[in-house]
């Protein structure tokens with residue numbers, strides 16, 4: 343029987359997984375959630391010997407269950423190939439404190455590759471299954487990493503086009519350069535005067551604008567999303583929680599069946615929500631520790647039950663987590679209360695008053711956060727003690743993990759989820775290791791980090807400063823809709 347998906351905000355339509363991927367967001371502005379989270383039908387013991395691809399199939403067949411085996415295998419094989427620099431796809435490293443799950447071995451050296459290398463395949467397959475023959479336009483807001491990973495995934499994919507909006511001054515130099523040098527004749531990259539929340543809100547609005555939708559439909563276009571509002575982004579992320587668990591068992595840090603904590607550097611709440619789904623599917627997970635940077639709206643939420651986005655937006659050294667409105671939290675609210683009327687009410691309060699309160703009960707999540715000083719201190723101490731270089735986002739989580747264990751005494755084995763290569767944020771990483779690097783040019787820093795860490799510069803950013811800029815548009819946030827209209831109509 344097909345597992346169906348429904349909107350978190352009450353729209354009564356139940357649709358298949360493939361249709362939910364195609365639509366991206368529900369007509370009422372809600373996010374698609376499974377009506378029931380399926381349980382795994384394989385033994386964890388058997389998963390120990392599976393490759394990443396094999397495990398991906400076992401998990402995805404349950405969550406995206408209107409795809410046939412052949413369809414899923416084709417998607418998985420197309421995604422997790424030599425685009426990744428290791429056959430393990432998501433290797434586990436160890437420090438004396440914990441496991442570190444490295445999710446940055448794909449084409450753009452950040453964790454977004456884990457889902458965005460398969461999303462174009464899922465989307466194309468979904469279009470075919472649902473008889474959708476219009477041109478699919480991917481609209482994406484990015485805090486830095488989604489944009490590049492989506493561009494790489496969709497560049498020159500027939501029948502699709504992609505427009506990426508990023509906060510002009512809210513991404514790292516390497517992130518910006520990665521995006522504006524993107525090749526592919528169906529790609530478009532646009533800087534926005536504003537922060538990530540401004541981009542995300544405007545893009546979500548464009549999605550649900552009925553007039554714009556009708557105009558575009560007439561021209562043969564249909565929108566979809568590569569942001570984690572799309573269930574096709576979330577589903578592939580569930581896989582690596584199982585994979586990490588197996589690697590911890592194989593490393594002898596955990597007994598099969600024993601519980602594990604995950605500490606996740608969080609922005610839009612997509613990564614950690616996949617961990618929650620993994621737990622519901624039957625993975626033995628104790629706590630999911632949600633780690634925030636100084637934009638600690640989620641820490642406050644998990645400690646007080648009040649979500650208050652009305653606060654100063656802080657630009658930090660972990661820009662992919664500089665977010666005050668975490669889209670996927672909406673899915674957690676639904677998961678906890680099961681009441682779409684209540685979720686709709688809370689989301690309306692968020693957009694009109696900028697805040698709401700919610701009874702979290704015992705949700706199995708813990709909030710923690712790290713200041714900029716703690717992030718820099720953690721990069722330095724982990725490098726000196728473990729000879730391992732953390733990027734700024736992973737350092738937020740590592741520091742949060744240390745604070746959490748010190749506070750609670752919880753000594754459950756733990757995995758810190760590592761979301762980016764330190765090379766992507768080389769300048770800040772080096773400054774943390776030694777102040778003498780502070781004035782360094784951001785691209786020079788990449789080479790220096792290679793010497794300091796004794797690791798090679800990852801291929802995707804080698805010589806990136808010399809690549810030609812192919813996109814140099816910058817617009818006001820209120821012009822996003824008219825930009826899309828002019829571009830397509």
Ligand SMILES: *Cc1c(COP(=O)(O)O)cnc(C)c1O
Nearest residue numbers: 487609610611612613662761762
């Ligand atoms: C996107 C991103 C995050 C945040 O992930 P969410 O799923 O939005 O919570 C953390 N670190 C890096 C490097 C990212 O690119």
